[in-house]
Amino acid sequence: MSEMYHIKQLSIFSENRPGRLASVAKAIKDEGINIFAFSIAEGAGYGVIRMLVDQPEKAFAKLHGMGYIVRYTDVLALEMEDRPGGLYDAIAYLGEAGINIEYSYAYSGRKCAVLIIRVEDIDSAIEKLLASGTRLLEMSQFT
Secondary structure, three states, X not given: OHHHHOEEEEEEEEEOOOOXXXXXXXXXXXXXXXXXXXXXXXXXXXXXXXXXXXXXXXXXXXXXXXXXXXXXXXXXXXXXXXXXXXXXXXXXXXXXXXXXXXXXXXXXXXXXXEEEEEEXXXXXXXXXXXXXXXXXXXXHHHO
């Protein structure tokens, strides 16, 4: 049951130089793939572009075919209210439950704001979050 809450995030590893993000974005555009959210982290000359897209398998194949190192990472998508204090209300329980957020990013959607989080033990986090009343988005909402 918890599998439906595993969101497939693409992690694209790239040299940190001008035009690399544009190259990835153009490839995604040319394939007709919609990007819901993305973030970029950098370190030691390389970057990691993390993104949620509506067709992760197609994006993976395209980018891998272009020579990018691409990996899937399972993340969770927590619904949060788009208002002052919404982030706190969405994450306060995580610390209390001993769930560490390795990284996160967010976006504001049409119906609500969404917090994407990466945690070490995703199934345990799903169980605890659902028990707390947190609304998790399903993978089907990203395809």
